[in-house]
Amino acid sequence: MNDLVQVVLSGLVTGGIYALLAAGLTLIFQVSGVVNFAQGALAAVGAYTCWSLENQHGVALAPALAVTAAGLFLLGCLLQAVILRRLGGDLASSVIVTLGLLIVLEGGIGIVFGYSPPTTPLSLPLPDGQFNLGDWSLSLQELVLAALPIILLGALFLGLRYTRVGTAVRAVSQSARGARLVGIPVDRVRLAAWGVGAILAGAAGILIPSASTAPISPGMVEPYLLSAFTGAVLGGLDSLPGAAAGGWGLGILQNLVSYYTPTQVTSWGVGKDAVIFALLLAVLMARPTGIFGTAVQRRV
Amino acid sequence: MNPSPNSLALARLGVWRPAAVAAAVAALACLPLISTTSFAVGFLDPAGTYAILALGLNLLIGGTGQFSLGHAGFFAIGAFTAGILSSNDAWPFWLAIPAAGVIAGLFGVALGLPTLRLIGPYFSMATLGFGLLVAEILGTASWAGGRTGITVNYPQAGSYTFDELSFFWVILGAAIITYFLVWNLRHGATGRAFVALRESDFAARACGVHLAGYRVLAFVISAVLAGIAGALFANWNGFLDASNSVTSSTFGLPASVAFVAMVVVGGLDSTFGSILGAVFISAVQYWLQDRPELAETLYGACIVAVLLWARGGLAGLPALTRAAWGNLPGRVHAGDAHG
Amino acid sequence: MRETLMADALTIRDLSLSFGGIVALDQVNLSLEAGSIGGLIGPNGAGKTSLLNCICRFYHPQQGTIRLGDLDVSRRAPHQLALHGLARTFQHTELFRAMTVLDNVLVGAHTRGRPSVVGDALRLPAARRAAAAQLTQARAMLDRFDLTALAETRASALPLGLQKRVGLARALASGPSLILLDEPAAGLNPSEKRQMAGLLKRLQVEFDLTLLLIDHDMDLVMSLCDQVTVLDFGRRIAFGPPHAIQRDPRVVAAYLGAQYASALVPEVQ
Numbered sequence: 001m002n003d004l005v006q007v008v009l010s011g012l013v014t015g016g017i018y019a020l021l022a023a024g025l026t027l028i029f030q031v032s033g034v035v036n037f038a039q040g041a042l043a044a045v046g047a048y049t050c051w052s053l054e055n056q057h058g059v060a061l062a063p064a065l066a067v068t069a070a071g072l073f074l075l076g077c078l079l080q081a082v083i084l085r086r087l088g089g090d091l092a093s094s095v096i097v098t099l100g101l102l103i104v105l106e107g108g109i110g111i112v113f114g115y116s117p118p119t120t121p122l123s124l125p126l127p128d129g130q131f132n133l134g135d136w137s138l139s140l141q142e143l144v145l146a147a148l149p150i151i152l153l154g155a156l157f158l159g160l161r162y163t164r165v166g167t168a169v170r171a172v173s174q175s176a177r178g179a180r181l182v183g184i185p186v187d188r189v190r191l192a193a194w195g196v197g198a199i200l201a202g203a204a205g206i207l208i209p210s211a212s213t214a215p216i217s218p219g220m221v222e223p224y225l226l227s228a229f230t231g232a233v234l235g236g237l238d239s240l241p242g243a244a245a246g247g248w249g250l251g252i253l254q255n256l257v258s259y260y261t262p263t264q265v266t267s268w269g270v271g272k273d274a275v276i277f278a279l280l281l282a283v284l285m286a287r288p289t290g291i292f293g294t295a296v297q298r299r300v
Numbered sequence: 301m302n303p304s305p306n307s308l309a310l311a312r313l314g315v316w317r318p319a320a321v322a323a324a325v326a327a328l329a330c331l332p333l334i335s336t337t338s339f340a341v342g343f344l345d346p347a348g349t350y351a352i353l354a355l356g357l358n359l360l361i362g363g364t365g366q367f368s369l370g371h372a373g374f375f376a377i378g379a380f381t382a383g384i385l386s387s388n389d390a391w392p393f394w395l396a397i398p399a400a401g402v403i404a405g406l407f408g409v410a411l412g413l414p415t416l417r418l419i420g421p422y423f424s425m426a427t428l429g430f431g432l433l434v435a436e437i438l439g440t441a442s443w444a445g446g447r448t449g450i451t452v453n454y455p456q457a458g459s460y461t462f463d464e465l466s467f468f469w470v471i472l473g474a475a476i477i478t479y480f481l482v483w484n485l486r487h488g489a490t491g492r493a494f495v496a497l498r499e500s501d502f503a504a505r506a507c508g509v510h511l512a513g514y515r516v517l518a519f520v521i522s523a524v525l526a527g528i529a530g531a532l533f534a535n536w537n538g539f540l541d542a543s544n545s546v547t548s549s550t551f552g553l554p555a556s557v558a559f560v561a562m563v564v565v566g567g568l569d570s571t572f573g574s575i576l577g578a579v580f581i582s583a584v585q586y587w588l589q590d591r592p593e594l595a596e597t598l599y600g601a602c603i604v605a606v607l608l609w610a611r612g613g614l615a616g617l618p619a620l621t622r623a624a625w626g627n628l629p630g631r632v633h634a635g636d637a638h639g
Numbered sequence: 640m641r642e643t644l645m646a647d648a649l650t651i652r653d654l655s656l657s658f659g660g661i662v663a664l665d666q667v668n669l670s671l672e673a674g675s676i677g678g679l680i681g682p683n684g685a686g687k688t689s690l691l692n693c694i695c696r697f698y699h700p701q702q703g704t705i706r707l708g709d710l711d712v713s714r715r716a717p718h719q720l721a722l723h724g725l726a727r728t729f730q731h732t733e734l735f736r737a738m739t740v741l742d743n744v745l746v747g748a749h750t751r752g753r754p755s756v757v758g759d760a761l762r763l764p765a766a767r768r769a770a771a772a773q774l775t776q777a778r779a780m781l782d783r784f785d786l787t788a789l790a791e792t793r794a795s796a797l798p799l800g801l802q803k804r805v806g807l808a809r810a811l812a813s814g815p816s817l818i819l820l821d822e823p824a825a826g827l828n829p830s831e832k833r834q835m836a837g838l839l840k841r842l843q844v845e846f847d848l849t850l851l852l853i854d855h856d857m858d859l860v861m862s863l864c865d866q867v868t869v870l871d872f873g874r875r876i877a878f879g880p881p882h883a884i885q886r887d888p889r890v891v892a893a894y895l896g897a898q899y900a901s902a903l904v905p906e907v908q
Contacts, residue, residue, distance in 0.1 A: 035421035037369070037428070086608055091420045093607045095367050096564055099557050100603030103596045106554070110593020218593075222553050226432040229425045271440075277433040284426050285414050481760045488759035488770060489745070489752055492738070496746045499735035506695055506729075508721030508750035508813060517756065569737075 002136050007259045008252055009142050013211050015251020016149030017204045017224055022231035022243035023153055024200035029237050030173035031193035033091065034084060037098040039201050039228070040221035041105035046072050046202020047209065047216045048109050051122040061125065068206070069199050076198030077191040084194075085187070106218040117215035124210050145211055152203055153244050156196075160240070169193060173238070226273060227254065230280040236287065250276060328472055332465040340464045342589060345536040347582035348471035349529045354562040354574035355475075355482045356525025361560065362569030363491060364518045365498030367424045370411075370431025372555035374523040376438050376542060378404045378530025379551070383450040383540045384443070393455035393462075393470075397531040404527020405520050412519035416512055428556070435552045438542035449541030452534045467536045474532065475575075478525060483571045485521075494518055495569065526559075549592070558585075558599070565602045567615030576614040646709045648673040648817050648849035649694070654703030656689055656873075663689040664700065665873040671866070673708075673816075676843055676850045678864035678881070680857075682894055685870040687853045688730065691819045695727055696720060707817060721750045726815035728806045730822045730853075736795035740786055740805050743794055744777045747812030751776070777812060784808045800831045807838070811846065820852040824859050832856060836863055861885065869893065 021039055028036045036042075046068055053064035079101060087093045126141045160166035171179040172189045180186050208224065209216055227250045234249070235242025254272040261271055331344060353375060360366050381400040385391040391399070415426045438444045455462045455470075462470065485491050493514045496504035505511055533550075534540055542551050549555055558581055566577020581599055588595035606613050610620055649671040656664040664686045671677045679687050692698040694705055696717040704713045707723050715723075726747075735743050752773045758766025781787050784804050789797065794805060803823060810818050823839065824832045836859050843850055854860050860867060861881040869877040869884060871893040877884055884890055 029421075035425065037424070083604060083608070092365060092367065095421055095424050096560065097604055097607050099369070099560055100600045100607070102600070103554065103557050103561075104600035104604065107593045107595070107597030107600055111597060115593055219552075219554070222432070223436075225553070226429050226436075229428065233422075233425060273433050273436045277429045280429045281414050281426055284418055284422055484762050485756070485760045488766070489749060489754035489773075490756050490759045492742055492746050493749060493754070495738060495742075496735050496749075499737055500733040502697060503729060503733040503735065503809075504746065505697075505717040506721065506725075506727045507747050507809065508718050509746065510716075510718045 007255050011252035011255035012146040013142050015248035018227045018231045019244040019247030020149050020200050020204040021228035022247040024197040025232040026243040028197040032190045034094040038102040040225050041102045042198045042201035043205030043221045047205035055120050072198040072202040073195035076194035080194035109218040117217045122209040122216050332468045343586040344468050347579045348475045349532045351475050351575045351578035352478045353526045353529035354578040356522035358563045358574040360518045360522040361563050363494035368427040369424050369556050370427035371526045371559050373431040373434035374404045374526035375530040376551040378527030379534040382531030383452045383534040400531035401524045401528040405524040408520040408523025412516040431556045455535045464536050561599045561603050567613030570615035573615030650706040652704045654700050656700040675865040678860040678867040679853045681870035686873040721813050724816035726810035727819040732802045732806045734794040739791050741790040743809050744812045747809035799826050817849045824856050
């Protein structure tokens, strides 16, 4: 039983990363109608920025995080203002442009830091040891890693719900035209959405090395992308709680599938990813437009 | 009168004049005779291989307007099918390669049918998922070489063994045939049906165009060609290793993005553009092979630049410069009269 | 005698369509005699375009049947209807904007060409002959519509009036017997409207067509149409020749409100 709880906990850890990525994708999609395929690259940028500040410039963790967040916010705004806005509503071009940005960002990381993973890891000051509750013994580190995205996303939801900016964001995501009519500066809201979306990506990027004990690399987020997109799609791309729940759900599902799949089957290559992809296809097929009654559904 | 689609313009330039074409082909065929093996492996073979893939992908992306981000998956399926058939079952390359195309095509049907009705980014996400999934499976499965990969022997035809240089002739031949077929398709009723579905699927269906049939057809053709390209790759690269594949630039997401880059930078919906794009990206990857990060940044920037300023891509440059030239002050442009 | 033996060009029985909780069409009946021009009018939101979309099988009604002549097409896929003589123009033209005028018309003729993918790809002689024949026919169609000079022009570059003409040429290219026209005169100035009306009448005679058109221009509808069907809130509220419809109090009420019905139609109290 303890094993199972541990598996679920690990699932929450990975799921938290999926949730952060999915939430960022959804926020950007809701407000500016673009699926940001560069989300993973933004996460990597966040990870490298934080790493660089800590290890190359000797900055302490807290200010490093703050600077990274600010930098990502600016980067998100920049991308929206300079590139996405110029494309107007052309969805097809937006898809490709974010792809282009994906490789520009990854390449950019490579130029500044080189492609080989740095030898020093991006480590967070996580506690060691176990947390004992009755019969269960759980890794403290994982508990903290699982809790962090919950806190972050919780703050995001509260912000969207109870602040003026949050209400503006929700208004724009429901109807840009209506929002403009009541005086909401839609362009600025879009900038903010991209900025916050970038921060969410960066948060995921910073957590990944601790969750996976892998060193940072430009492509470090790619293994998480399938689930991140599936999580966002599960949320219908228009529901932040849905995306977050989707992310966590997938993390747990994935770990359970891995745990219960016999190694024989795994050696065939079939495993958690196949399940997740099947889920993605199933959801997309059930709701091809993902959203009811938005501009995506064209009438003639 | 306004500019017509790029291909028509190129046709007017006489691209298809037989003598010019024959001369170009002859020149290309001489290349292996004057190149080094590393140039062949680094540029010639990839350029030709990816040209075949790009031709197919452009039918899908440029033609029907469905942006697939997972074609590295079909490329990998083709490569590994050919690799396994050649190394395990000793199939000759001229059987293994078409077989790889067929297998990739079957996967194309399997993926094309469920994704039929998906719009824009949703289609992209589904194909993205597919590409990531294939890369993951081929990277871990034991029958795909697991962590050690698959070695493919030099392809043989009878008693002649091809090496990386001479295999370019096979690639060149395949590319020429592919170009012929794809150009014909694109400029016939099939290509018109593809574009009609992209421009207005309502009107297209009202005209009798079978949405499901043509969309799946475009998808399958692009999958088959990607599979054939992968199979060709297996033969000249000689080694297939998909571990770390999700991040690999041969079979992973970066590869899928590079393929899209070839199509976009070359010129969406331009058959000749597909060739230009494949050659361009391959050239960038070759000349910057020691600095892959520069290569990636460069063609990523090219994608963005094309979309912002030069929609027609490389193939559209002639029209673009003509238009720019015509807009110089003092010159009266014929189009002005129409307002 | 020929008319009474032949089935109507279009027969719609008890057609009902809802989206979620919204009723778009409610038990609509409509018949269109072969060779006639029918009008479909009603206030905005009455369900006119929805009805056309049902006929084209873009929408799937919950109930009802649609027949083209003798053939029940209620379950067919949209692309199959072109084979049975149905064609359509759209409110917003829906031209293939990136394609040339000639290509637009060629797509219209898609079902006539018996397209063969393999034949196209390999340039087989049979396919090439078919393509050449199709091209000749398409050019003839362009000529009929005075569009020959614009054959190589991209559709997106054309002004609205010409776009509408291309849409019409595209619809005719399949050799249809029934054409649905969604607001053919919308966006045109009065002179262009008169031209369009004249063109439609001539086409109807020349190609032996049945037409069903939606439009908001009452003069156009009344002058062109043999029969008019009026929809309001998804229901058919009136049906008959134009002069009768103009006097029908229910129709006036639907457009202007009940209080005007009696004022404008004093003799019908």
